[in-house]
Amino acid sequence: MEDRRIQERPPDAPPVDRKVAVALSGITKRFGDFVAVDDLNLDIYEGEFFSLLGPSGCGKTTTLRMIAGFEEPGEGEISVAGQPVQGVPPYRRPVNTVFQSYAIFPHLNVFDNVAFGLRRAGVKGEELRQRVTRACKMVQLQGFEKRKPRMLSGGQQQRVALARALVNRPKVLLLDEPLGALDLKLRKEMQLELKNLQHEVGITFIYVTHDQEEALTMSDRIAVMNEGVVQQVADPATLYERPRNRFVANFIGQTNLFSGTVESVNGEKVTLVVPDGAKVEAVAQDGAEPEPGSEVHVAVRPEKVRFGAAGDNVCTAEVRQIVYLGVSTQYITWLPDGRKLALYQQNIQDAGGYDVGDEVTVSWDARNCLVLGG
Amino acid sequence: MRGRNSPGFVHKGVSRLPDRALLLMAALIYIFLYAPILVLMVFSFNEARSTQVWEGFSTRWYVALWNDQSVLDAFYNSLIVGGTSTIVATAIGTLTALALTRYRFRGKSFADSTIYAATVMPEIVVGVSLLAFFVAVGFGLGLTTIIIAHVAFNISFVTIVVRARLSGMDESIEEAAQDLGANPVTTFLRVTLPLILPGVMAGALLAFTLSFDDFVITFFVAGVGSSTLPLKIYSMIKFGVSPVINALSTVILVATMILILGGSRFFMGKEDR
Ligand SMILES: Nc1ncnc2c1ncn2[C@@H]1O[C@H](COP(=O)(O)OP(=O)(O)O)[C@@H](O)[C@H]1O
Ligand SMILES: [Mg+2]
Numbered sequence: 183m184e185d186r187r188i189q190e191r192p193p194d195a196p197p198v199d200r201k202v203a204v205a206l207s208g209i210t211k212r213f214g215d216f217v218a219v220d221d222l223n224l225d226i227y228e229g230e231f232f233s234l235l236g237p238s239g240c241g242k243t244t245t246l247r248m249i250a251g252f253e254e255p256g257e258g259e260i261s262v263a264g265q266p267v268q269g270v271p272p273y274r275r276p277v278n279t280v281f282q283s284y285a286i287f288p289h290l291n292v293f294d295n296v297a298f299g300l301r302r303a304g305v306k307g308e309e310l311r312q313r314v315t316r317a318c319k320m321v322q323l324q325g326f327e328k329r330k331p332r333m334l335s336g337g338q339q340q341r342v343a344l345a346r347a348l349v350n351r352p353k354v355l356l357l358d359e360p361l362g363a364l365d366l367k368l369r370k371e372m373q374l375e376l377k378n379l380q381h382e383v384g385i386t387f388i389y390v391t392h393d394q395e396e397a398l399t400m401s402d403r404i405a406v407m408n409e410g411v412v413q414q415v416a417d418p419a420t421l422y423e424r425p426r427n428r429f430v431a432n433f434i435g436q437t438n439l440f441s442g443t444v445e446s447v448n449g450e451k452v453t454l455v456v457p458d459g460a461k462v463e464a465v466a467q468d469g470a471e472p473e474p475g476s477e478v479h480v481a482v483r484p485e486k487v488r489f490g491a492a493g494d495n496v497c498t499a500e501v502r503q504i505v506y507l508g509v510s511t512q513y514i515t516w517l518p519d520g521r522k523l524a525l526y527q528q529n530i531q532d533a534g535g536y537d538v539g540d541e542v543t544v545s546w547d548a549r550n551c552l553v554l555g556g
Numbered sequence: 557m558r559g560r561n562s563p564g565f566v567h568k569g570v571s572r573l574p575d576r577a578l579l580l581m582a583a584l585i586y587i588f589l590y591a592p593i594l595v596l597m598v599f600s601f602n603e604a605r606s607t608q609v610w611e612g613f614s615t616r617w618y619v620a621l622w623n624d625q626s627v628l629d630a631f632y633n634s635l636i637v638g639g640t641s642t643i644v645a646t647a648i649g650t651l652t653a654l655a656l657t658r659y660r661f662r663g664k665s666f667a668d669s670t671i672y673a674a675t676v677m678p679e680i681v682v683g684v685s686l687l688a689f690f691v692a693v694g695f696g697l698g699l700t701t702i703i704i705a706h707v708a709f710n711i712s713f714v715t716i717v718v719r720a721r722l723s724g725m726d727e728s729i730e731e732a733a734q735d736l737g738a739n740p741v742t743t744f745l746r747v748t749l750p751l752i753l754p755g756v757m758a759g760a761l762l763a764f765t766l767s768f769d770d771f772v773i774t775f776f777v778a779g780v781g782s783s784t785l786p787l788k789i790y791s792m793i794k795f796g797v798s799p800v801i802n803a804l805s806t807v808i809l810v811a812t813m814i815l816i817l818g819g820s821r822f823f824m825g826k827e828d829r
Contacts, residue, residue, distance in 0.1 A: 252731055272734040285732035289750045298746075302737035350736065 201228045201264075203354050203386040204249060208258035211244055211410075218244045220410040222258070226354075226388060231380050233389045235397040236407035237433070242390040243282070245407075246356045249388065251275045263353045273302075278347035282358040284339045286331040286346075292318065293327040295342055299350040317349035320379065337368050344379075354386045361396070373399055394434050398422070406430050422483075426467065427555045431481040438482050438523050439554075444472045452553050454478065458519035463494040463548035472553055479554045484512065486550035487525035489536070493545030499523060501540045515544060593809065600802035607797050617803040627804065630788035633699060637774075637784055638767040641706035646760040648707070649714025650752070656715070657722045674712040682709060683776035690777060697779030705777045706767045713766060714759035721755025761819045765812065 202225045209222040219241040226232045234242045247253040249260060251272035260267050267275055278299065287295050296314045305313065318324050321341040331339060340360060347355055360376075361369045377400045380387045391397050397404050398418040406413045406421065406429070414426040425431035428439065442454035442462060452464045452472055464480045472478055499515035502522075510526045513536065517523055525544060536542060600618075604611035621627055655661075656668055686705050695701060729751070733743040749756075771786040778787060785808070792801055 250735060252734075271739075272731070273737045273739050277735075279732070279735045281728045281732055283726055283728050285726060285728040287729060287732070287747060289747075298733070298738075299736035302742065346732075346736065 202226070202261075203228045203230070203263060204388065205261040206245075206249075206258065207260075209245070209248065209255045209260065210257040211241070211248060211253060212256050217410050219248070219255075222410075222412060224405060224412065224415065226386060228386055229384050231377065231387045231389065231400060231402045233391060233397040233401040233404045234407060235391055235394060235404050235433075238392055240407045241410040242392075242407060243358055246279070246358055246388065246390055249354070250277055250279050250356055276353040278350050278352040278355055280343045280347050280355065280357040280360045282360070282362060284343040284363075286339055286342055288331050290331075291327065292323060292329050292331070292334070292342055295331065296345045296349055298346065303350070313349055317345040320348070320382075321345045336363055337372070340364065340372070344376075348379075348383060348385070351383075352385065354388060356388050356390075358390045359392070360389075362391075369396075376400065398434070406433060408433075424467070424552060425481065425554065428479055428481075431552075431554055436484055436524065438484060438487070440480050440482075440521065441477065442480065444474050444476050444478055444553075446474060447472060451548065452478075454480065454553075456519075456521075458517075460497065462551065464551040464553050465549055466553050467555060470553070470555065480551050481554055482546050482551045484524040485510075485526040487523065487544055487546045489525075489527065489542055489544055491543050491545055494548040495551065496543060496545040497523075499542055499544050501536050501538050501542055504536070504538060515542065596802050597806045597809070600799055600806045602799055602802075605799060607799060607802065617799040618807075620800050621803045621807070624800070626783075627785075627788060627800075630783045630785045633782060634768055634785040636699060637702050637706055638764045640703050641710055641767045642760050642764040644703075645707045645710030645763050646714050646756060649711045649759060649763075650718050650756050652711065652715045653718035653722055654748070657719060658727075671712050671715050674709065675716065679770075679772040683773040686773065687776040697777060698782045701777045701779065702774055702782060702784065705773050706770065709770075709773065710763040710766060713762050714756075717759035717762060718752060718755045721752045725751055757819065761815065765815070768808075768812075 204224075204226040206222050206224045206226075209219055210217065211219040222245065234245060236242055244253060248255050249262070251267065251270060254268070262276055287298065290298070293314055296317050297310055300310055300313060314327070315324070318327060321344050323338065323341050323345060326334070326338065331342065334342065340363075343360070357376075361372050364372060373396060376387075389397075389400065398421075401418060403415060403417050404421055405415045408429050414421060414430045416424070421430065421434050425434060425437075431437045431439065440456055440462060442456040445453045445455050445461070447453075447466070450466050452466050454462050454464060456462055462480060466472055497517055499517050501513055502516050503514035505512040505514075507526075508529070510528050513525050513527065515523050515525065523544065599607050599610070601613050601615065602610055603614040603616070652671070656664065656671070682705075686701075686708070690697060690701050730743055730747055733747040734740075738746060769786065770784075771790065774784055774787060775790075778784065783791070785804075789801055789804065792798065
């Protein structure tokens with residue numbers, strides 16, 4: 183089958199001398215026979231905004247819970263700030279969590295919620311008061327200190343959860359879909375706010391989400407997971423422009439996929455033959471050399487395809503569907519052999535319009551057409 | 557009220573009759589439930605010894621009650637038994653509920669079902685078997701055996717009540733406490749206990765009421781000179797129904813009502829605040 187274990191360092195990974203905040207090596211977690219997390223290897227650096235991205239049930243929460251200490255991995259080792267944490271209970275780990283359900287203490291007011299961790303650490307009196315007040319201010323909750331949680335909106339509770347964790351100045355902050363319960367507008371606002379906050383405090387954030395747009399917006403680096411296996415670790419631009427395999431190409435943004443047989447390889451240039459006999463010029467992954475004669479998939483993003491014959495790959499197609507998207511228009515076209523090809527055209531003033539049923543010429547460059555692994 | 561959201565007259569015409577029938581039914585049930593108790597309370601203030609013929613108002617039976625040392629002794633015993641068994645059963649029952657909801661262990665489902673079974677066990681069986689047990693191990697009957705017996709049946713009730721409260725609680729709240737540096741003991745004292753306290757108090761109240769009220773089991777395991785109030789009333793009634801018993805019953809009733817009403821107000825207050 184396909185080789186789903188791709189765990190190399192990405193080409194543009196941060197320099198090796200950057201300090202590792204959390205190291206996961208060879209982590210496997212089973213529930214009974216079910217493998218929730220499979221041989222996970224990740225280095226997360228200090229000060230990084232790192233996201234775990236993947237569909238629901240792919241093992242993101244389980245990974246986070248192992249770092250926090252609520253689950254012990256069956257195999258492998260976790261280190262936080264250079265210290266192995268195996269067997270260390272959650273209350274002695276230098277990490278804090280923002281839970282998916284917020285998990286605010288319902289019997290305590292905002293002040294006591296935020297002060298909970300500091301009190302456990304023995305902080306008292308004026309210092310306690312000042313740090314709690316500052317934390318509340320940081321998340322714009324000043325004046326709410328005496329409120330009970332049930333008198334707060336969802337967004338405000340979310341801020342309490344954030345302040346309650348950040349006030350302890352943890353080495354690492356774990357966030358499990360913290361914006362999942364908020365409505366779209368508030369979520370967009372909070373995304374920016376969280377990103378700014380992370381920049382301000384300089385704490386490592388490990389952020390779990392199933393929303394690819396959210397991950398792309400906020401993260402320095404992203405690990406894309408599927409069925410307990412990491413598919414690719416990279417910065418947002420690399421993930422989008424250079425997806426490693428079909429799963430990543432499909433999960434991040436929209437993509438056109440072709441399958442074909444490799445005909446010839448010349449450096450990074452790859453020529454393949456698609457089922458109807460046409461040739462497609464593409465490029466290989468960095469460092470990869472596809473075998474001539476092997477079956478591969480190639481991907482090209484819709485916005486890299488254009489009308490006209492000005493590219494390395496040119497074909498004729500029939501327009502089947504037109505979707506107006508405001509900034510751009512999406513055209514779904516059919517190639518002669520019945521395959522679909524989507525393309526975007528910017529809605530700039532002099533862009534030509536097409537109608538459904540029109541015969542058009544479309545083209546794209548080889549460098550935007552990537553041979554996928556798996 | 558009724559009909560405000562139903563403009564059609566058809567609906568009104570149809571619904572009126574069942575409403576009346578329902579009201580009558582409710583009234584009858586209330587009379588059936590409370591009339592005997594009301595009669596009992598009224599006759600505790602009767603001047604005459606009779607519990608059937610009213611001969612004027614008096615508090616003499618309450619004075620007689622106050623001066624009857626054996627009744628006061630029985631009352632005192634009931635308080636001791638009720639108080640002690642409530643405290644012990646509430647502590648054990650709460651921990652049992654925690655174990656059953658928060659941990660997985662071998663024999664859990666067995667422990668689970670036996671807890672429920674204990675609440676529907678016929679009292680006579682429990683009484684006889686406890687008596688047989690105490691005799692077998694040579695434990696002298698007295699207040700201690702009563703307390704042990706009451707603790708035994710109260711644990712199940714407390715467990716069930718506390719468990720209901722625990723199962724409605726988000727487990728990640730306790731995880732959040734641990735995440736913020738609270739060890740298991742601190743987590744229990746600062747987070748779990750405050751959150752389940754209404755359930756614990758309700759369990760304790762139920763335990764005290766059941767203990768204070770119990771006759772059958774107590775009858776089997778009580779020794780000479782260790783009468784509780786229900787046993788005392790039973791022995792008094794053997795010599796005929798006297799207004800003293802009416803007075804005693806009224807006192808118990810009023811005390812229980814105050815306890816229950818006060819208790820429920822306390823829980824309601826907790827919930828709403
Ligand atoms: N305590 C558990 N017992 C059994 N299965 C579990 C447990 N926790 C998680 N799982 C399973 O592991 C898989 C991954 O879960 P999770 O990490 O919560 O996924 P995600 O957060 O990515 O949606 C799911 O299929 C889930 O059913
Ligand atoms: Mg999850």
